Amino acid sequence: MVRLDEIVARFGGDLVGDGSIAVRGIATLETAGADQLSFLSNPKYQGQLGATSAAAVILAPEATAACPVAAIVTPQPYLYYARVAQWLNPPPRPAAGIHPSAVVETEVPASVSVGPNVWIGAGAGIGENTVIGAGCAIGPGAEIGGDSLLHPNVTVAAGCRIGARAIIHSGAVIGADGFGFARDRDGSWVKIPQTGRVVVGDDVEIGANTTIDRGALADTVIGDGVKLDNQIQIAHNVQIGARTIMAGCAAIAGSTRVGAGCAIGGAANIIGHLEIADGVQVSAGTFVAKSITRPGVFTGTVPFMSHEEWLKNFARLRHLDAMADKIRALEQRLAELEKRT
Amino acid sequence: MVRLDEIVARFGGDLVGDGSIAVRGIATLETAGADQLSFLSNPKYQGQLGATSAAAVILAPEATAACPVAAIVTPQPYLYYARVAQWLNPPPRPAAGIHPSAVVETEVPASVSVGPNVWIGAGAGIGENTVIGAGCAIGPGAEIGGDSLLHPNVTVAAGCRIGARAIIHSGAVIGADGFGFARDRDGSWVKIPQTGRVVVGDDVEIGANTTIDRGALADTVIGDGVKLDNQIQIAHNVQIGARTIMAGCAAIAGSTRVGAGCAIGGAANIIGHLEIADGVQVSAGTFVAKSITRPGVFTGTVPFMSHEEWLKNFARLRHLDAMADKIRALEQRLAELEKRT
Amino acid sequence: MVRLDEIVARFGGDLVGDGSIAVRGIATLETAGADQLSFLSNPKYQGQLGATSAAAVILAPEATAACPVAAIVTPQPYLYYARVAQWLNPPPRPAAGIHPSAVVETEVPASVSVGPNVWIGAGAGIGENTVIGAGCAIGPGAEIGGDSLLHPNVTVAAGCRIGARAIIHSGAVIGADGFGFARDRDGSWVKIPQTGRVVVGDDVEIGANTTIDRGALADTVIGDGVKLDNQIQIAHNVQIGARTIMAGCAAIAGSTRVGAGCAIGGAANIIGHLEIADGVQVSAGTFVAKSITRPGVFTGTVPFMSHEEWLKNFARLRHLDAMADKIRALEQRLAELEKRT
Incomplete structure (x- = not known):
C-alpha cells in the first residue's frame, strides 16, 4: 500500500483530496476498487468517471471538477499512470546466478541471472543485472547490455549486439541470416554470406516472435528507444531511427532506412531500399512502395464492405x-x- | 484393421455393402488402396468416386448411387470422416513422467508427461494427463488444464491460464507483454506494465508461432472451442468469443472484441477497440477498420492483375x-x- | 589473405591489374579498405566506383574502363561475388559430437554436431556433417539430410523429412498440424487428424520463425532449391516447385500448388486450392485469389498517399x-x- 501523498512527492502533480489515502495498485475506472488508483486519459472513458469506485484518479486539470473521489492532477495523465504503474509493478526478477542446467561458455557477472536450459556461446558478453530467461540461445561473441531482460526462448545469433535496458520477448530471433541470393545460370540460387551483425541501441523493446536479420556486409541497426511489437520482420541492412515505434506484424524489407520518431502501424509493409523521413506515421495495413520525404500521416488501405x-x-x-x-x-x-x- | 460394421456401430450412419470389410486407415479417393477408407464431401471431387480403389467411402445419401464400392452414408460426411480419423489416429502420447533433463519447480500429477529440457516455474499447475513437449517454458504460476498437448518449444508466461484439452503448437507464445507505452515530452516511450493475464478457455487449439499478449490491466480472453492457426497475433485485452476460428497470419489489435462463432480469414487484420458481432465472417486479406454489428460475410481485398x-x-x-x-x-x-x- | 590471381584461378573471370594483390574480405564500394575486395552489380552504385578505396572490384565488362583500381571482369558480378564471399566466409562449424546436455534418443553419425539442450526423438535420422543448434527439437522418426545446418531453437516434428544441405533458421517450425476442422451441428469444431508429413527437398533454406504445416492425408512438399525468408506460412498440403523463392511474411493457404522458379514477394498472400504456373512473379503485398496459368509479373497493391x-x-x-x-x-x-x- 502506498499513500497518495507519497506518489505525488515522487512523481509530481497536484493532489486534490486526502493525501493519507493508501492504494495497493491500479485498475480501470470501471473495475477499480476502493483501495485502487485509476486514471482518465482517453476522453472515451470520461463517462465512467462519475461512477468510479476507485480510491483516487489520475486526471487532467479539465476533468477535476467531475471527479467524485480524490484526484492527482497532471497535464499528462497517461504518462503519469505509466510511471506510477512501473513503480508499483516492478518486473519480477529471478535470483542472480547461473541455473545448473544452463550451458554458459563465457564469463558472466555475478549479478546476472541465467535461467534453466540456456545456452550462452563462447566470447559472449552479458551486462550487469541482466536476466536471460529459460531456453534462450545466445551465440558466440554476442553482447547483451546491462539491466536487460530476455524472456524465455529468445535467440540472439553470433556477434550481434543489444544495448542496455533491453526487453526481448519470447520467440524473438535477432541475427538470423538476411535473405540474399544470386541467381545462377541454371535458375538455382547461390547464397550471399550474411557477414554483418544486428546492432540494437539502448532502451529497446522487441516483441514476441519478431525477427531482425543480420546485415549482408554492413550491419542492421536499431536505434535507441525503438519499440517493436510482436511478429515484426526487419530485413537485412535496415536502419531504424531512435524512438521509432512499430506495431504488430509490420515488416520492413532490405536496406530501407526509417527515420527517428516514426510510428509504423500494425501489418504495414515497407519495401526495400527506401528512405522514410523522421516523424512519419504509416497507418496500419498500408503498403509503402515509395520513399517518404516529409513527416505526416500516410495511408493506403481499402475499405471493407459486405x-x-x-x-x-x-x-x-x-x-x-x-x-x-x-x-x-x-x-x-x-x-x-x-x-x- | 477395423471392420465397417464396427465403425457404423460406433459413429452411426447407414452401411451399404459388406460390414465385414476391414480397413486400416483413411486416404483420399484418388490414393486410397483396397484396405483403406475414403470420403467424399467436397463436390469438386465427385468425379473421382467412380474410379476409387478404396475399400469403402463415407458419403452423403445423394452420392450413394454412384459409389462403386461399399459406402457409409451420412448427412455430414466430412464430420463423420473427422470422427473416424480421430479414432483411427490417436495422437502419439509420450510416457508419463518427468524427463530427467527437465527443470520442474512445482508439483505435477504423475499422469503428466514433461519432455526433455522443459522448464516449469514455481507455483505453476499442470492438469492430469497433459503432455509438455521438449523445450517448453511454463512461467511461474501459469496453469494448463488436463488432457492438453503442448508441442515442443511453446512458451506460456507467468500467471496465464490455459483450459482443458488444449493443443498448442511449437513456437507459440502465450502471455508476452502487450504493446503499451506512454510518450514522454522528449519523444521517448515509457512502458505501461502489462499486469493482466491471458486466459484461454477449454478445447482451444493454438497454431505454431502464434502470439497472444497478456492484458494491460484486465485480461486477454480466448473463449472455449476457439481454433487459431499459425502466426496469428492477438494483442492485449482482446476478447474472442467461443468457437471462433481464425486462419493463418490474421491479427487483432488491442482491446477489440470478436464475437462467438466468427470465422476470420487468413492474413485478415482487425484494428483495435472495435466490436465484431457474433457470426461474422471476414474474408482472407481483409482490413477491418470499423466495428461490424451484424453477422454476414465482409470483404475488402483488391484484385491482382498483370x-x-x-x-x-x-x-x-x-x-x-x-x-x-x-x-x-x-x-x-x-x-x-x-x-x- | 588471398591473392587476386588465386581467386581468378578458382572462379574464372578476367583479371585487370596486378594478380599478386591480396585481399582479406569483401566490402561495399563505399566502405572497402585497401585490403578488401568489392563488387559492382547494381547500376545504382556505379557512381561510387570512381572513389572506391577497395583493392579490387568485381564488375561487368562495360564498367571496366571507369574502374580506378584492379578489377575482376565477369558477365555476372553479383553471382561471382556470392561465390567468392562463400569461399572467404565459410559458415562457422561447431565441433562434431553430442553436447552432454543434449537428449538424443537415436543414433547419429560421429560427424554430426548436436548442440546444448537439443532433443532428438527416437528413430530420427541425421545425415553426415549436419549441425543441430542449441535448443532444437527433432521429433521421433524425423529425418534431416547431410551437410545441413539447423540454427538454435528450430522445431522439426515427428516423421518430417528435410533434404541435404538445408539451412534452417531459428524459430522455424516444420511439421506442426495443418489447420483442419469439421463443423459439428452445435457449431463446435472437430479436429481432422493431420497424418501427412512435410517433405523438404535438397538445398532448401528456411527463414526464422517460418512455419510449414504437415499435410492432412498426403504430404506438404517443398521442392529442391527453394528459398524461404522469415515468417512465411505454408499451410497443409501446399506444394512448392523447385527453386521458387519467397520473401518475408508471404503466406500460402492449404492445398495450393506453386510452380517451379517462381518469385513470391514479401507479405504476398495466396489463398488455398489454387494452381500457380512455373515462372510466376507475385509482387510484394499482392493478394492472389485466383489461379495463375502463365508466367509473368502479377500485382495487386494499392498506392498510399497522405x-x-x-x-x-x-x-x-x-x-x-x-x-x-x-x-x-x-x-x-x-x-x-x-x-x-
Whole structure:
C-alpha cells in the first residue's frame, strides 16, 4: 500500500483530496476498487468517471471538477499512470546466478541471472543485472547490455549486439541470416554470406516472435528507444531511427532506412531500399512502395464492405483505366456538342 | 484393421455393402488402396468416386448411387470422416513422467508427461494427463488444464491460464507483454506494465508461432472451442468469443472484441477497440477498420492483375475523387444542354 | 589473405591489374579498405566506383574502363561475388559430437554436431556433417539430410523429412498440424487428424520463425532449391516447385500448388486450392485469389498517399459501381442528344 501523498512527492502533480489515502495498485475506472488508483486519459472513458469506485484518479486539470473521489492532477495523465504503474509493478526478477542446467561458455557477472536450459556461446558478453530467461540461445561473441531482460526462448545469433535496458520477448530471433541470393545460370540460387551483425541501441523493446536479420556486409541497426511489437520482420541492412515505434506484424524489407520518431502501424509493409523521413506515421495495413520525404500521416488501405457490395464494386478496379478513358471521351463529345448548339 | 460394421456401430450412419470389410486407415479417393477408407464431401471431387480403389467411402445419401464400392452414408460426411480419423489416429502420447533433463519447480500429477529440457516455474499447475513437449517454458504460476498437448518449444508466461484439452503448437507464445507505452515530452516511450493475464478457455487449439499478449490491466480472453492457426497475433485485452476460428497470419489489435462463432480469414487484420458481432465472417486479406454489428460475410481485398494492367489501373486510384468530380460536371453540362435542345 | 590471381584461378573471370594483390574480405564500394575486395552489380552504385578505396572490384565488362583500381571482369558480378564471399566466409562449424546436455534418443553419425539442450526423438535420422543448434527439437522418426545446418531453437516434428544441405533458421517450425476442422451441428469444431508429413527437398533454406504445416492425408512438399525468408506460412498440403523463392511474411493457404522458379514477394498472400504456373512473379503485398496459368509479373497493391488525400479518394471505392453506372447513363444521354442535333 502506498499513500497518495507519497506518489505525488515522487512523481509530481497536484493532489486534490486526502493525501493519507493508501492504494495497493491500479485498475480501470470501471473495475477499480476502493483501495485502487485509476486514471482518465482517453476522453472515451470520461463517462465512467462519475461512477468510479476507485480510491483516487489520475486526471487532467479539465476533468477535476467531475471527479467524485480524490484526484492527482497532471497535464499528462497517461504518462503519469505509466510511471506510477512501473513503480508499483516492478518486473519480477529471478535470483542472480547461473541455473545448473544452463550451458554458459563465457564469463558472466555475478549479478546476472541465467535461467534453466540456456545456452550462452563462447566470447559472449552479458551486462550487469541482466536476466536471460529459460531456453534462450545466445551465440558466440554476442553482447547483451546491462539491466536487460530476455524472456524465455529468445535467440540472439553470433556477434550481434543489444544495448542496455533491453526487453526481448519470447520467440524473438535477432541475427538470423538476411535473405540474399544470386541467381545462377541454371535458375538455382547461390547464397550471399550474411557477414554483418544486428546492432540494437539502448532502451529497446522487441516483441514476441519478431525477427531482425543480420546485415549482408554492413550491419542492421536499431536505434535507441525503438519499440517493436510482436511478429515484426526487419530485413537485412535496415536502419531504424531512435524512438521509432512499430506495431504488430509490420515488416520492413532490405536496406530501407526509417527515420527517428516514426510510428509504423500494425501489418504495414515497407519495401526495400527506401528512405522514410523522421516523424512519419504509416497507418496500419498500408503498403509503402515509395520513399517518404516529409513527416505526416500516410495511408493506403481499402475499405471493407459486405461481400455482395464488394463483388460489385471491386470488379470495377480492373477497369478503372477504361472508366477514365470513357470520362475523357464524354468530355470531348460534350464539348463538341456544346460548340454546335 | 477395423471392420465397417464396427465403425457404423460406433459413429452411426447407414452401411451399404459388406460390414465385414476391414480397413486400416483413411486416404483420399484418388490414393486410397483396397484396405483403406475414403470420403467424399467436397463436390469438386465427385468425379473421382467412380474410379476409387478404396475399400469403402463415407458419403452423403445423394452420392450413394454412384459409389462403386461399399459406402457409409451420412448427412455430414466430412464430420463423420473427422470422427473416424480421430479414432483411427490417436495422437502419439509420450510416457508419463518427468524427463530427467527437465527443470520442474512445482508439483505435477504423475499422469503428466514433461519432455526433455522443459522448464516449469514455481507455483505453476499442470492438469492430469497433459503432455509438455521438449523445450517448453511454463512461467511461474501459469496453469494448463488436463488432457492438453503442448508441442515442443511453446512458451506460456507467468500467471496465464490455459483450459482443458488444449493443443498448442511449437513456437507459440502465450502471455508476452502487450504493446503499451506512454510518450514522454522528449519523444521517448515509457512502458505501461502489462499486469493482466491471458486466459484461454477449454478445447482451444493454438497454431505454431502464434502470439497472444497478456492484458494491460484486465485480461486477454480466448473463449472455449476457439481454433487459431499459425502466426496469428492477438494483442492485449482482446476478447474472442467461443468457437471462433481464425486462419493463418490474421491479427487483432488491442482491446477489440470478436464475437462467438466468427470465422476470420487468413492474413485478415482487425484494428483495435472495435466490436465484431457474433457470426461474422471476414474474408482472407481483409482490413477491418470499423466495428461490424451484424453477422454476414465482409470483404475488402483488391484484385491482382498483370503488372502492366496494374500500372495503368492503379494509378487511377490516386485520382478517384477527381474522376467523381468530372462525372458530376459532365452530368451538369449535359443537363444544361438537354434543356436547351 | 588471398591473392587476386588465386581467386581468378578458382572462379574464372578476367583479371585487370596486378594478380599478386591480396585481399582479406569483401566490402561495399563505399566502405572497402585497401585490403578488401568489392563488387559492382547494381547500376545504382556505379557512381561510387570512381572513389572506391577497395583493392579490387568485381564488375561487368562495360564498367571496366571507369574502374580506378584492379578489377575482376565477369558477365555476372553479383553471382561471382556470392561465390567468392562463400569461399572467404565459410559458415562457422561447431565441433562434431553430442553436447552432454543434449537428449538424443537415436543414433547419429560421429560427424554430426548436436548442440546444448537439443532433443532428438527416437528413430530420427541425421545425415553426415549436419549441425543441430542449441535448443532444437527433432521429433521421433524425423529425418534431416547431410551437410545441413539447423540454427538454435528450430522445431522439426515427428516423421518430417528435410533434404541435404538445408539451412534452417531459428524459430522455424516444420511439421506442426495443418489447420483442419469439421463443423459439428452445435457449431463446435472437430479436429481432422493431420497424418501427412512435410517433405523438404535438397538445398532448401528456411527463414526464422517460418512455419510449414504437415499435410492432412498426403504430404506438404517443398521442392529442391527453394528459398524461404522469415515468417512465411505454408499451410497443409501446399506444394512448392523447385527453386521458387519467397520473401518475408508471404503466406500460402492449404492445398495450393506453386510452380517451379517462381518469385513470391514479401507479405504476398495466396489463398488455398489454387494452381500457380512455373515462372510466376507475385509482387510484394499482392493478394492472389485466383489461379495463375502463365508466367509473368502479377500485382495487386494499392498506392498510399497522405491521410487527407486517402480519406477523399478511398471513400470513392465504396461507390465505384455507382460511378460506372453514371458513366453509362451519361453515354446514353449524350448519344441521344448527338442524334438529335
